[in-house]
Each structure stands twice: as structure tokens, then as C-alpha cells.
Amino acid sequence: MAILTVKNLSHHYQDGDMRRYVLKDINAAFEQGKFYAILGQSGSGKTTFLSLLGAMDTIQEGIIEIAGTSYAKYDANAIRRNLIGMVFQSYNLIDYMTAVENVLVAMSITERELPKDRRTVAYNLLDYLGITRTKADRLVTRLSGGEQQRVAIARALATNVDIILADEPTGNVDESTETEIIEIFKMLAHKHNKCVVVVTHSQTVANEADVILTLRKGGFTQNE
Amino acid sequence: MNLYQRALASIVRRIPKTLILLIIVLILGNIMLSSLLIVQSVDETKEAMLRELPPIVSLSMDFQKYQELLEDGVMDIPWITFEDLENIERAAGDYIKSYDYSMRSGLQTDSLQRVEQEGGFSFSFGRQTFNCNGTQIPMFTALETGDAEIIEGRTFTEQELEQGSPVVIMSKELAAENDLVVGDTFTLECVISTFGADFQEIVLDTIYYDFQLIGIIQYKSLPAQEESSGGMFGGFDLERERLNNLILPNRFIRDYNTKWMEAIGNYYGGGGGGFQTADYNPLSSVPSFNYVLNSSEQFDQFVRLSETVLNNELYVFTSQEDNFKNVAQPLESMRGILNYVFYITLGSSVVVLALVLFAFARDRKKEIGIYLALGERKARIILQLIMETVAVGLVGAALAVTSSTYLASVISQLMLPAQPVEEAPSFMMMESVLAKIDYASIMQSFNIGLDLPTIIYFFIAIILTIIVAQLIASVYILRFDPKKIMM
Numbered sequence: 194m195a196i197l198t199v200k201n202l203s204h205h206y207q208d209g210d211m212r213r214y215v216l217k218d219i220n221a222a223f224e225q226g227k228f229y230a231i232l233g234q235s236g237s238g239k240t241t242f243l244s245l246l247g248a249m250d251t252i253q254e255g256i257i258e259i260a261g262t263s264y265a266k267y268d269a270n271a272i273r274r275n276l277i278g279m280v281f282q283s284y285n286l287i288d289y290m291t292a293v294e295n296v297l298v299a300m301s302i303t304e305r306e307l308p309k310d311r312r313t314v315a316y317n318l319l320d321y322l323g324i325t326r327t328k329a330d331r332l333v334t335r336l337s338g339g340e341q342q343r344v345a346i347a348r349a350l351a352t353n354v355d356i357i358l359a360d361e362p363t364g365n366v367d368e369s370t371e372t373e374i375i376e377i378f379k380m381l382a383h384k385h386n387k388c389v390v391v392v393t394h395s396q397t398v399a400n401e402a403d404v405i406l407t408l409r410k411g412g413f414t415q416n417e
Numbered sequence: 418m419n420l421y422q423r424a425l426a427s428i429v430r431r432i433p434k435t436l437i438l439l440i441i442v443l444i445l446g447n448i449m450l451s452s453l454l455i456v457q458s459v460d461e462t463k464e465a466m467l468r469e470l471p472p473i474v475s476l477s478m479d480f481q482k483y484q485e486l487l488e489d490g491v492m493d494i495p496w497i498t499f500e501d502l503e504n505i506e507r508a509a510g511d512y513i514k515s516y517d518y519s520m521r522s523g524l525q526t527d528s529l530q531r532v533e534q535e536g537g538f539s540f541s542f543g544r545q546t547f548n549c550n551g552t553q554i555p556m557f558t559a560l561e562t563g564d565a566e567i568i569e570g571r572t573f574t575e576q577e578l579e580q581g582s583p584v585v586i587m588s589k590e591l592a593a594e595n596d597l598v599v600g601d602t603f604t605l606e607c608v609i610s611t612f613g614a615d616f617q618e619i620v621l622d623t624i625y626y627d628f629q630l631i632g633i634i635q636y637k638s639l640p641a642q643e644e645s646s647g648g649m650f651g652g653f654d655l656e657r658e659r660l661n662n663l664i665l666p667n668r669f670i671r672d673y674n675t676k677w678m679e680a681i682g683n684y685y686g687g688g689g690g691g692f693q694t695a696d697y698n699p700l701s702s703v704p705s706f707n708y709v710l711n712s713s714e715q716f717d718q719f720v721r722l723s724e725t726v727l728n729n730e731l732y733v734f735t736s737q738e739d740n741f742k743n744v745a746q747p748l749e750s751m752r753g754i755l756n757y758v759f760y761i762t763l764g765s766s767v768v769v770l771a772l773v774l775f776a777f778a779r780d781r782k783k784e785i786g787i788y789l790a791l792g793e794r795k796a797r798i799i800l801q802l803i804m805e806t807v808a809v810g811l812v813g814a815a816l817a818v819t820s821s822t823y824l825a826s827v828i829s830q831l832m833l834p835a836q837p838v839e840e841a842p843s844f845m846m847m848e849s850v851l852a853k854i855d856y857a858s859i860m861q862s863f864n865i866g867l868d869l870p871t872i873i874y875f876f877i878a879i880i881l882t883i884i885v886a887q888l889i890a891s892v893y894i895l896r897f898d899p900k901k902i903m904m
Contacts (some may be wrong), residue, residue: 240904243904244900244904247790249790249899249900249903249904250900270789270792270793270794271792272792273790273791273792274791274792274793275792279790279903281790281903281904285783285786285787285790285903286787287784287787288784289426289427289430289431290418290426290430294418294426297418298418298423298787298788298791299791300418301418301419301420301422301423302788302791302792302793303792348791360904
């Protein structure tokens with residue numbers, strides 16, 4: 194059963210008196226346990242689509258449902274806080290905090306039930322993603338790009354959400370790190386039953402995905 | 418990593434920005450607190466000095482207006498009347514502990530010797546001249562205010578005051594000069610005279626009074642006068658004249674003045690010279706009417722009620738506070754300026770801090786975008802920023818507390834002259850029972866010091882300023898769109 198359902202989703206930008214649609218009547222369903230890659234040329238609407246899924250943009254037309262409930266019934270902040278984890282191309286970590294503190298920030302914002310010993314959970318999560326205890330206590334600015342992206346993924350997972358959305362997560366890393374990141378996403382989908390949706394330019398990422406959705410002229414074509 | 422931990426991390430790990438904010442608050446805080454301290458210190462000095470002074474309100478003639486009336490040729494001077502005094506007593510009697518006024522006259526006689534001091538000169542016109550100061554009550558104003566005390570004998574009885582008995586109280590110096598002791602009776606030959614066309618004295622009448630000395634008083638020293646003025650008001654030695662005063666019942670002075678008016682009136686042919694005994698108002702010789710109130714906090718109420726029944730613009734009420742303001746003019750000016758400085762700095766602080774915090778918020782755009790992308794509420798983000806700035810502000814304010822006392826001392830030393838600008842003392846000042854405050858004693862009482870209410874007030878002002886500035890700067894944050902920042 195799809196955890197994330199998109200129905201007749203359209204999105205436009207106003208260009209003078211003209212409406213320029215970047216997404217037009219899109220329908221899609223995303224299930225837990227699967228790794229989705231969304232491909233498309235620049236300007237095809239990939240990032241807009243992901244921002245709508247991530248409740249970072251306002252839905253103009255159509256419906257997005259999470260576990261059968263429309264986004265319209267939630268506060269957008271609450272969706273980001275409690276239902277979705279996001280990973281960005283440029284990591285977007287707070288630079289004066291350590292790796293573990295960045296993870297703890299997300300845990301302090303969510304309203305989801307979390308274990309009491311959050312710091313231990315955060316250390317374990319980072320360790321699971323390959324960030325040792327020593328590195329976890331370093332300022333994020335002293336970690337490599339790949340390590341920072343792992344911290345960003347740990348932060349997205351910290352609130353124990355079922356959906357992970359990633360915007361060009363391998364855009365700033367080298368090939369070997371890209372492979373490691375892809376493995377993490379696959380592991381999250383297949384081993385931890387997460388629904389992982391990644392917007393990417395990378396064919397390497399797409400090749401590892403369970404489902405590839407390609408955005409063209411405002412609509413999807415799908416390859417399994 | 419809750420809100421407090423996030424705020425703390427931001428403060429201790431973003432040292433340059435924390436220091437910038439700290440220094441700004443320290444500078445603004447120092448200006449604000451030192452201004453506040455000086456204002457408070459002036460107020461406290463005034464309160465302390467007024468507390469020690471008797472709560473007197475003086476109703477005195479405005480000599481400037483009087484001069485204007487004379488220059489305009491107004492002959493019908495609107496003197497205070499007995500009816501006016503009764504109206505004031507009726508309207509504001511609840512606040513009055515006692516009131517007194519002193520009718521004045523002068524006696525020319527050779528029967529008494531004046532107390533003369535080295536370098537002084539008497540006002541005699543060939544004879545010894547004595548000022549007669551009347552009183553209406555046994556506890557006359559000089560006794561009530563503590564300016565004089567009876568060291569021998571007694572004060573007047575109600576009966577003596579009512580009948581205008583020839584009983585007198587004088588200074589111990591005058592009594593000693595004339596070998597008089599309490600209980601002695603002595604005859605004064607009082608001459609009423611005027612000057613003829615050739616400036617020769619014409620004696621109009623001679624009256625003989627048998628006085629009894631009932632009390633001897635000792636005056637407290639007057640405030641020290643400057644060397645330049647030689648202890649005199651326009652050549653009039655206040656100290657010496659005071660020693661030569663004869664204190665008598667008002668009723669006696671009133672009767673004597675009436676006789677004087679009649680003698681003068683008869684000489685000038687029943688009103689020729691402008692003297693009209695029928696129009697004579699005995700209160701016209703009274704320089705001031707002194708009301709001793711139950712407490713110094715009743716000045717305003719007393720004056721307000723009295724003014725409703727006294728329709729006379731020639732007379733003004735003056736309190737100890739007015740007198741303090743007059744003497745402590747440099748302090749009052751400094752207080753006024755620094756009061757403005759405090760509020761201007763307070764307003765400027767909001768603007769300066771808002772601009773700085775706005776710049777900081779721009780600098781933290783990405784961080785705030787991350788919080789928003791993680792679903793944090795904007796209100797909580799603003800709360801975090803407020804906690805950060807208030808925490809830094811409190812440290813800055815605490816540092817300002819330690820340094821502002823010194824700064825306030827320096828500012829007050831720079832702004833206050835060692836001596837006030839000398840002004841020619843007026844007759845009104847000379848006569849005023851309020852004129853007991855001098856600049857030197859005010860400056861001795863003036864101390865810059867911190868007290869808890871001032872510190873609390875300052876901290877509240879700083880915290881509110883910072884919060885308002887942060888809220889203004891946070892308007893920018895409300896417009897943040899996480900998508901534009903993060904994607």
C-alpha cells in the first residue's frame with residue numbers, strides 16, 4: 194500500500210499574465226520498502242515536485258496524501274516535523290554544532306515519541322551510518338563532504354519517520370562516496386522499510402533505484 | 418539539543434558575534450545606567466534634603482510683578498487680605514499644622530543700642546533703628562523651623578498676641594548689648610519722622626512704650642556666604658540685622674503702623690502724598706505667609722486647594738522643593754539633560770540593536786532555514802534568538818552596572834560647576850523662611866550610588882529594549898521561505 198499518494202498534482206509559476214505549468218496533472222504512488230529515483234532535465238520540475246512532497250511549498254492544484262490523509266489536513270510545519278525526513282544536496286547542517294548536536298536538533302523539534310536517552314540514540318544512528326563517536330563530537334565543518342551527508346541522513350532518520358526525501362544527495366560528493374550514500378538509501382528502503390524518494394541527475398543513483406520516475410513536460414514516465 | 422541548549426551553543430560558539438552584541442549593550446548600558454544613576458542621585462539628594470527641612474509652604478509677593486504694577490502707575494496694590502487668609506484656612510486647613518506671618522515695622526530710638534559687628538554699618542538716620550518682626554502665634558516661624566531657640570524666658574502667650582501687649586523677644590546679643598535680662602522692663606522713645614523739602618528731618622510724633630523683655634533667643638548660623646558678597650545682600654548684613662530684630666506681637670506692630678500712618682497722613686494733609694489711613698492694609702507689610710504643613714508630601718494638595726480660593730496673581734506659593742530647585746539649578750539642569758539622554762539612548766538602543774540583530778539574522782539565514790525545514794515553528798525560532806540576545810544583554814548589563822558608577826561620577830564632575838553661577842539675591846530670598854539650602858551642602862549630599870530599585874529598573878529597561886529590538890529584527894525572519902533557502 195502506498196504511503197505517499199499524489200493525485201492530479203499541478204503546479205505553475207506566474208509569468209506575467211501567463212501561467213507556466215511545471216507540473217501538470219501528476220499522479221504517483223510511493224510505497225514503503227522502495228527506493229525511488231526521480232530523474233529529469235534541469236527545469237523539468239523535479240525539485241518543485243520534491244518540495245511539494247516535503248511540504249516546503251504550497252499545493253496549488255491536486256492532492257498529496259500521506260498514509261491516506263491529505264496534506265491539507267496538516268500544518269506544513271507539522272508534516273516536516275513529524276512525518277518526513279529530508280536530505281539536501283548541500284547537506285544544510287548547522288555549522289557551529291557537532292554532528293551529534295545536528296541530529297539532536299531534529300529530535301528536539303519533532304513531536305514524535307522518541308527514546309528518553311536521545312543522545313545515545315543519535316550516537317548509535319551516526320555510528321550505524323559510519324560516523325564514529327569521535328567524529329560525532331566534531332563540529333560538522335571538520336567532517337568531509339561524504340561524512341556531512343551521512344550526518345544529514347542521520348538527522349532525517351532521527352525522528353523515526355517512514356519517508357525520506359532527498360534532493361540531489363550525491364551532487365556534492367565523489368564517486369566512491371556516491372556509492373556509499375546509495376547503499377545507505379537502499380539499506381533504509383529494503384532493510385528498514387522506509388520509503389526513499391531521491392531527486393537526482395545521476396544515472397548511477399537511478400540505476401540502483403527500485404523505481405525510476407522521469408519528469409518530462411510536466412508529467413511522469415515510469416520504469417521499474 | 419533543546420531550545421536553551423541551542424541558544425547556549427550559539428552564544429558560546431559564535432564568539433565574534435556574541436562579543437559585538439556584548440560590547441554594544443555594554444556601551445549603551447553604560448550611557449543609560451550612568452544617566453539613570455545621576456537622575457536618581459539628584460532625586461535622592463533632593464528627597465533627603467527636603468526630608469530634613471520642615472514642610473513649609475511660603476505665600477510670598479512676586480516682587481517682579483509688584484515692580485511692574487508700580488511702573489504701570491497702579492496705586493491700588495492687591496495686597497493679601499485677612500479674608501484671603503481665612504479662605505485658605507477653610508479650604509486647606511486639613512493640611513496646615515500651623516501658620517504664621519510677620520508684620521513689619523521699624524523703630525527709631527536712642528533708648529536701645531544696636532549690635533554692631535566689625536565692618537558693619539547701621540541704617541540709622543541719626544538714631545538707632547530696629548526692625549520689628551511681628552508674629553501671630555506663640556510658636557512663631559523661626560522657632561518652628563528651628564532657626565532660633567529660646568534660651569531664656571518664654572515665648573508669647575495667646576493673650577499677649579491677641580491684645581498686642583508691649584512684650585518683646587530679642588537675641589541674646591542685643592540683650593547683652595543693652596544689659597537686659599528676662600523680666601526687665603525698659604522704655605523706648607520711638608520717633609516718627611519724615612524729611613522736609615530741604616532734606617531736613619521733621620519729627621512728627623514721639624511715642625513712649627514700656628516694653629517687657631519676656632524671652633531671649635539664640636539664632637542658628639546662617640549658611641556661609643561667599644567672600645565676594647561679604648555676607649551681605651546688597652550691602653545689607655542679614656546676620657547683623659537679625660540680631661537687632663525685635664520680635665513683637667503682630668497686633669502691637671499693627672497698632673504702631675497705624676499710628677505712623679496717621680502721623681504721616683496728618684502731616685501731608687489727610688491723604689496729600691498718597692497716604693490714606695482708611696485704606697491701610699496691615700498685611701501690606703508682610704513679606705510672606707508661612708504655612709507649616711503636617712507633612713512634606715502635602716505640598717501639592719495644599720497649594721492646589723489654596724489657589725482655588727486665592728484669586729491674587731501678585732502672590733505665589735513657594736515650597737522647599739522650589740527653593741531647592743532654585744539653589745540646585747546646576748544639578749536640576751544636569752538631571753533634566755540626563756533624563757533626556759536616558760530616554761534618547763533607550764530609543765536609540767532599540768534602533769541600533771534592531772539593525773545589528775537584523776544583520777545577524779541575515780547571517781544566520783541558512784541556520785534558520787534548517788530549523789524551518791525541520792519543521793520548527795517560527796515563534797520558537799524567535800524565542801531562541803530572544804533567549805540568546807537577552808542572555809548576552811544581561812551579561813552586558815551586569816558589566817555596565819560595575820562600570821557605570823564611575824562613569825556617572827565622571828559625567829557629573831564634568832557637568833557640575835564647583836560653584837553655582839552667582840545671582841543677585843532678591844529681597845524675597847532674603848526674607849524667605851525657606852532659604853536654608855546652600856549649594857555647598859547640596860553638593861556634599863550629592864553622591865552617585867547604586868541601589869537595588871535602580872538596578873532592577875535598568876535591567877528591566879535593557880531586557881525590554883533587547884526583546885523589542887529582537888522582535889523588530891524578527892519581522893525579517895517571518896518572511897523566510899525554507900524552500901528558497903534550502904533547495
